[in-house]
Amino acid sequence: MVEDLVGLGLYLHIPFCETICNYCNFNRGLLDDDLKDRYLGALGREIETQSDVDRVDSVFFGGGTPSVLAPAEVSALIERCRLAFDVDSGAEITLEMNPETASPERLEGYRAAGVNRLSLGVQSFRDAELKRLGRVHTAERAVTAFEAARDAGFDDLSVDLMVWLPGQTLPHWNESVDILIGLQPDHASLYLLELYPNAPLKDEMARGGWRQAPDEVAAEMYNRALDWFEAAGYHQYEISNVAKNSHKSRHNLKYWSGGAWIGFGCGAHSTRGRRRWQNVSDVELYIERVNGGLSPVGSRKILSVEELLSDTLFLGLRLSEGVDLTSLESRYEVDVWDRWGKDLQLCVDAGLLHENVDRLRLTRKGMLLANEVMSVFV
Numbered sequence: 001m002v003e004d005l006v007g008l009g010l011y012l013h014i015p016f017c018e019t020i021c022n023y024c025n026f027n028r029g030l031l032d033d034d035l036k037d038r039y040l041g042a043l044g045r046e047i048e049t050q051s052d053v054d055r056v057d058s059v060f061f062g063g064g065t066p067s068v069l070a071p072a073e074v075s076a077l078i079e080r081c082r083l084a085f086d087v088d089s090g091a092e093i094t095l096e097m098n099p100e101t102a103s104p105e106r107l108e109g110y111r112a113a114g115v116n117r118l119s120l121g122v123q124s125f126r127d128a129e130l131k132r133l134g135r136v137h138t139a140e141r142a143v144t145a146f147e148a149a150r151d152a153g154f155d156d157l158s159v160d161l162m163v164w165l166p167g168q169t170l171p172h173w174n175e176s177v178d179i180l181i182g183l184q185p186d187h188a189s190l191y192l193l194e195l196y197p198n199a200p201l202k203d204e205m206a207r208g209g210w211r212q213a214p215d216e217v218a219a220e221m222y223n224r225a226l227d228w229f230e231a232a233g234y235h236q237y238e239i240s241n242v243a244k245n246s247h248k249s250r251h252n253l254k255y256w257s258g259g260a261w262i263g264f265g266c267g268a269h270s271t272r273g274r275r276r277w278q279n280v281s282d283v284e285l286y287i288e289r290v291n292g293g294l295s296p297v298g299s300r301k302i303l304s305v306e307e308l309l310s311d312t313l314f315l316g317l318r319l320s321e322g323v324d325l326t327s328l329e330s331r332y333e334v335d336v337w338d339r340w341g342k343d344l345q346l347c348v349d350a351g352l353l354h355e356n357v358d359r360l361r362l363t364r365k366g367m368l369l370a371n372e373v374m375s376v377f378v
Contacts, residue, residue, distance in 0.1 A: 007057025007088060009254045010081055010282045012043065012064040013265030019136050020225040031068050039266075039283060040073060046264050051084040054260075058092045058251035061115075067097040071109025078114045092117055092156075092250040100137040102145035107152035110174075116366055117156040117249075118149050119189075119375040129165050132210065133201070139179075146183050156247055158187035163225070164218045165193055166201070166210035173221045181232045186247035190225055190240050192218070219368050226364070239318045239367045256315045266296075274303045309334065313360070313377045317370065322354075322361030336360065343376045 016031040045158060059081055063072065067130075069077075074095065081087055094117040102120070110118075124130050125139040137145070149157055161176055180188060193212070195202055205211070212218070226236055234242040238256060241249065254261050260272045266286040268279045280286050281297035289296045303311065309332045316323035325336050337344065337357060344360070347353040352366035352373050366373055 006055075007091075008052065008054040008085070009058040009060065009251050009259060009261030010056055010085065010087075011060045011062060011251070011261055011263040011270075012047075012066075012077060012081075013062055013064065013124060013263065013268045014069060015039070015064040015266055016068050017063065017065045018068060018100075019134065028362045031065075036068070036281065040069075040077070042287040042296075043265050044077065044297060046290050047077070047080045047084050050262055050264070052262070053086060056081070056085045056087045056091060058254070058261075059087065059094070060251040061095040063096055065098050065101070065197050066095050067101040067106070067110075071106060071113050074110060074115065075113035094119055094158075094249070096121060097138065097145075097149075099142040099145035102148055104148050104152060107149050107154070115200055116154070117158070118154050119158040119160065120145060120149070121160050122146075122180075123160060124165065124168075125179040126172055129168060129172065129176075131161075132166055132204070132208075143179070143183065148183070155186070157185050157328055158189060158247075158249065159183070159185045160189045160191060161225075162193050163193050163221050164212050166205045166208075166212055168213060168221075170213070170221055170224070174224065177225045181228060186245075187241070187243045187249060188229065188234070190242070191221070192222075192240075223364060223370060234349050235320075237320050239362075239370060256318050258266055258312055258315075268302075274308055275306075276301045276303060305332065311376045314374045317360060317362055317374055320361070323361050325358055325360060340376050347373050347376070 016036055044146060053194050059078065060304075061069075061077075066074070078093065081179075093115050095115045096119045098121055107118075116164045117358065120142070121180055122137075122142040123133060125142060127139050130138065146157065146159065159180055163173060165198050179243060195205075195212075213221070226242070229242045230236070236242045237248050238252075241252070243249075251261070253259065261270060262272070263270045263279065266279055266283050267281040270277050277297050277300040279296040311334075312328060313323060316328075329335055344353060347366065348355045351363055352369055354363055362370060362373060
């Protein structure tokens with residue numbers, strides 16, 4: 001069973017970075033101190049206007065690079081959340097962090113501000129790969145940042161690694177995974193590199209003659225890493241995420257399990273029941289709207305029951321425990337096997353789904369080809 005989904009989540013978008021990575025497709029821009037100050041003022045005002053009586057059990061600072069903010073700025077935003085919402089005393093408060101910004105003083109400041117979970121964007125423990133991605137930190141700096149976070153008192157540390165990087169081989173990937181497991185993080189996210197059409201990395205790969213490994217090698221990288229993490233005592237709970245003990249990401253579980261969250265800041269998404277809305281993406285327009293007393297929401301949608309059903313199946317299949325069909329069929333009054341049984345059986349026969357009439361659950365092979373399985377419901 002998925003835990004801790006009864007509370008509301010809050011997401012705070014910090015769209016600033018000191019440098020722009022050549023593969024990134026998130027809503028972000030280069031850090032400008034004046035713009036940052038005006039943005040934080042608007043962000044605080046937006047939080048104040050969205051007060052709610054529901055209990056909040058997770059707050060997530062995402063970006064961009066939230067660790068460009070000083071601890072005092074993070075503290076002020078957390079306090080705004082506490083004043084506007086019923087933030088639980090045991091709420092998970094996560095801050096995404098670039099290892100390059102992880103000084104002992106900054107880490108201690110974040111801890112004192114109320115941050116109790118860090119997500120370190122390491123991506124690789126090989127300097128050549130980090131350079132190709134446009135990352136400013138080194139592998140040594142990443143290890144130092146992790147150790148400094150432990151010294152600052154963080155006992156809930158997550159690390160991101162990226163697989164299928166240009167020029168990456170299986171031994172290279174194994175080296176990064178081995179170093180990460182040796183550090184013993186509480187949580188790890190293993191992301192497959194997606195090459196977006198407008199990403200500068202595509203042109204750099206062409207100029208440098210760098211290629212991604214063949215699909216079968218990428219699959220071996222993924223499977224090898226999961227085997228090693230499992231042997232080290234981690235549990236895979238989602239396609240790209242593993243955790244020790246009770247260290248699953250409470251906030252991210254809301255995304256995959258039908259939870260509710262409110263997003264603040266430019267481009268931030270929100271979900272409550274069938275309602276979906278998104279703020280305008282442009283930073284200046286966002287500031288102008290909030291400061292002018294206008295809603296920063298740029299688009300709204302109410303999902304039909306059919307859309308919500310597809311959403312539930314599509315996202316729920318990302319979880320290792322899959323989708324409880326008894327609960328789903330009671331909620332939506334639909335028999336999944338009657339409606340999609342022919343296509344689902346083809347997935348079972350191909351080794352992509354476990355054969356179980358009560359639960360839809362991807363196999364390890366199916367996790368690598370998840371989009372093919374999920375397309376059944378689109």
